[in-house]
Amino acid sequence: MSVSAGARILVVEDEPVINQAVTDRLRGHGYEVVQAWDGPGAVSQFTETAPDLVLLDVMLPGFDGHEVCRRIQAARPVPVLMLTARDDEADILVGLGVGADDYLTKPFRMRELVARVGALLRRVDRAAELATRSTTTDLGDLRIDAASRRVWVAESEVHLTPTEFDLLLCLAASPGVVLTRENLYAEVWGWPGASGTRTVDSHVKALRSKTGADRVRTVHGVGYALEPSA
Structure with a gap:
């Protein structure tokens, strides 16, 4: 049975009206939903x-969504969709840096939220299927083991978040080929459209910081390409 069929979703949102509206919509799509309204409650419910999957508001009582994300990802990797009222790149980078996979800026459309939830869950299914195969890619000093989801640079292991790994794997499938932000967002996040291009940019920055600044080449106005022998 796939993860996406009847998946359990934790909704963490301190505004009761938004929390219940999101919960009702997700339940209407066949998901099992549990709720939390503050940081400590979110960690407790997660355990x-x-x-x-976790839908996680940034601004929470107790401690904020970034701290929640940090704690739950340390316990068990899980897809996290952050909900933020601030469309600020620095704030978004913090969320992605602690393990969030994507974000939605408030106010958001329920249809888009449901679509992104479905896309993130389908990624989990694809990753599980890929793990049954034995595929290793060597590009210069970069080695990617798709089955174990491990990465080495110059024989030193690099720890990537699930989304960073999927992005690297997508770029490595066509080394030297420029992929547009829109194509990467559709392929890695499973959600087509230009609304996610900043998410791609933020994850590329994180990927460069871990694998080398020259690993991923920017083609201005187009997208990104993985350098075969950085």
Whole structure:
């Protein structure tokens, strides 16, 4: 059975009206939903219910969504969709840096939220399928083991978040080929459209910081390409 079918989702949002509206919509699409309204409650619910995905507001009582994300990702990697009222790149980078996979800026459309939830869950299914194969890619001093989801640079292991790994794997499938931000967002996040291009940019920055500044080449106005022998 795939993760996306009947998945359990933890909704963390301190505004009761938004929390219940999101919960009702997700339940209407066949998901099992558990709720939390503050930072400590979110961590507790995560431990008790083992959700397949977390919808996480940034501004929370107790401690904020960034700290929640840091704690739950340290316990068990899980897809996290951040909900933020601030469309600020620095704030978004913090969220992505602690393990969030994507973000939505408030106010958001429920249809888009449901679509992104479905896309993130389908990624989990694809990753599980890929793990059954034995595929290793060597590009210069970069080695990617798709089955174990491990990466080495110059024989030193590099720890990537699930989304960073998927992005690197996508770029490595066509070394030297320029992929547009829109194509990367559609392929890695499973959600087509230009609305996610800043998410791609933020993840590329994180990927460069871990694998080398010259690893991913920017083609201005177009997209990114992985250098075969950085």
